[in-house]
Amino acid sequence: MVHRLRSLMNALFHRDRFESAMSDEIRFHIDAYADDLVRAGWSREEAQRQARLEFGGVERVKEDAREARGVRLFDELRADVRYAMRQLRHAPAFTAVAVLSLALGIGANTAIFSLMQSVLWSTLPVDAAKRLRLISWVSGPQLVMDSTWGNMNPTATGGRTSTSFSYPVVQELQRRDSSFEQLFAFKPIGRITAVIDGQAELVTGQLVSGNVYEALGVVPIAGRPIVPADDDRPGSGMAVAISDAFWARRFGRAPAVLGRTMTLNQVDVTIVGVNPPAFTGLASGQHPDVFLPLSAQPVVLPWRYGKSPSLLDDPEYWWVLMMGRRKPGVDEREAKASLDVLLRQAVQASLPHKAARDQPRIQLLAGAQGLNDVRRAFSTQLFVLSAFVALVLLIACANLANLLLGRAVVRQREISLRLALGAGRGRVARQLLTEGIVLALLGGAMGIVLGYWARDSIPYLLSTSWNASPLQADFDRRVLAMCVTVTLVIGVLFSLAPVCQSTRVELTESLKDGARTTMTRSKRLMRRSLIVFQVALSVLLLTAAGLFVRTLWNLRSADLGFQPGQIVLFTIDPPRSAYSGEARKALFQRLEEEIGGLPGVVSASLSSEPLVANSSSTTRVAASGRKPSQGDSIQVWVNDVGERFFETMRIPILYGRALGPRDRATSLPVAVVNQQFVRTFFPGENPLGQTFANASQSWHIVGICGDARYDEVSAPVPPTFYQPFAQTKDLGAMTFEVRAAIGEAGLVKAVREVVRTIDKDIAVFDVRTQEEQIAATFSRERLFAVLTSAFGLLALVLACIGIYGVMASAVASRIPEIGIRMALGAESRRVLTMILRESAGLAGLGAFIGVLGAAALGRSIEGLLYGIRPFDPVTVSGAVLLMLMVALLAAWWPARFAATLDPMHALRRG
């Protein structure tokens, strides 16, 4: 086999050499024979002639020899392709429509598939990623730990599951486990302040245990990795690694970066290594700039609520993520069981007084993608989108099939002629197949290029000016292979139908002089069914797109309870080492005052949670100053705000007063509550002057404000209270809200100036308008509305092309009939309506099927909608109406052509 392949390849790739050798050999043969004849007494001339004669046709022999070598097949294929190209060039309109349909269909699929590849299937760039496990636990509702940091999800049985562990437990498991090659730990820590060369900026960080690099086999492209020894030596001067992207962005890939120091949250650190570009940490959708040893937590992220700043020795606080690569010989169940035993012992040892609580049990999750929150957030959307683009591709394929069928009719005579001249049916079929594949390949190639160009535009729709997109598109070999496969399958499948039709032609019939190129009944029915199919799918897609657009619209036009216009937001998080406790509050108060006094500023305030930013603080309270027991407390939402918060946000104060300068740290703790809060705790009472309390303090109600959205638009306004930040125990980052009559750019410049004069190490970040902030919370819905509308329109255009093609050829084949009708006195208007009615009939049937489909499938997208039912009559009728209009429009030109036919001319053509 190998030998044959090599000999074929030699013949193909050294074609000239192969050919000339063959000629030489045959010439030698003839000459040698002639020499023998001369020796036998022939004259030289006669001998040559005789030798040639006996040898036979040289070309024939060569051709047979080529076939013996397998070369001939390729020669024919090349001829087929050349012929196919010529055919396609001769029908530019047909080619353009077919190729463009396919290109758009395949392009859309490429773009979505490359997203799915990155979100759902891409793995960490390490060896044996399949054996990596993310360790998680499940527990009943009575949790052993007091606090967690990280995601925590309810289980079906009312328990909880999480991937966070306390550091003491992690260390114990690392020390004693034997079923994993190495257990390693990490923690994404979000943004921290870095000062490089005296310039403050925000970088994203990830804490990693000292053995992460060794365990994963990640080798830095420069310098050295973080090693276990780094993890033992926390504090000043500790080693950090940086990402390749950060190296490029901040240091211009200067080799001198190794050994440089910078400060992270006021702690001096030394850069010891640069990660390879492919390694972007252990949490997907995040691209940390800086990797620090886990032991950096107490100094870089000192914990402000606990007794000590360190979480490392706190058994109550569960926050570290753990992964490991299962040893090849150990099976999944054994690994889980042995780790389970170790976890139970570790929990008992570190939390001995919690034996009565529900003990957590180990669950092993796939770790090939690391920690993947993006997957959970987007997988439904991506699957819906992939269904969408698959349907678009189907519509495009229907177009292709339709066009090929149409062409088969036109070429019936040509094909009959070729069959009559002795071409084998197989040969003709191969020719048609080649044409289909060439067409598909042209469309596919264009589609792949289109998808490649568009791959970044979808993630871009999700990015904001202050946050990178959580999605990324991977255009890799797998995506390419998928696209090429789809293209080839389409090419073969859709050229087969016309092949079957064409090679079964009755020769004598179709070659008869004057034989009309007509369609058989079955062929016409097939083309019509394709139209109905296209219209049905288009209506389905348009309906879905309509629902998503209305969802976005409902979100945008929802009543917020405050006025977001003209408000600019930015966040300030002063380093905690320099600003804590009262000093921090004083700084915020000074900033509030100075920024409020800037020229052009109407009013300025700040809050611990920006409004409608998908983040919230909650606590459980009970009314009337009673200390709440587990039973009678209710979860409420809380925000720490500045004095002029209500004025700045334009949230109306309905009764009582807003918060003001008299509410100081030392005065009576007060709160302004919203109407929902009143409805929840004081129905039918006057809440002013009443108190409520949580486990640690109580508040005095001084005012009632209107209901305003808190963390998101799509949820009802929760019971909320606002307390003055001056009276809160401790503050984190604060977001400023500035209502200004001047433009954003000028305002931000002035604000930065104010901040810099106070302290140059304080960064002003996440600058955005309140409106941008709100829009960002429905970026997923917007992405959806935009993409589905685009694909819906694409479907519409493709269906339109299909209808036009079928109606045009229907009219063309009916020219004589129409001529007779007109000669017999049919008015041109009647001819026009006849054609239009036919088209409307097909479209109507398709639309009906599409509506049935929409009714059946609406359920599956219910979770993605807001403020609209999955089967919305208005949206459905809109989609149907649009489709019918487009169908009539597409049929208008052929109908017009038929109506203006000259009867004499038409009859003569028949």
Next chain:
Amino acid sequence: MSQSADLLPGTLDMLISKAVSLKPLHGYGVLLRIGQISGHALQIPQGSLYPALYRLEHQGLIAAEWGESDNKRRAKYYTITSAGRQRLKEETASWQRLVTAIASALATTPDEV
């Protein structure tokens, strides 16, 4: 020339293999050698010689190399490969079986039935 027989289908490859197994030969030489070893009883149609040579070479049963002919001209010489020799052995054996079987069938007299 003595009486010549038509070649049975499928036997050409066998004869070519046999011819080049005796000594490396060029195409024309193969023709002469088959004539010689068959006592000029077999006529090879010249047109089918080269396709057969190319087919055998493609299958790896014979190998080709350029060399110099007796009268100092460049010629392509074919030799048998070990795979070809093996195949020749098998084909020879099965041919013998066939010939014996057919001969015994044809030699049968009515009494023997």
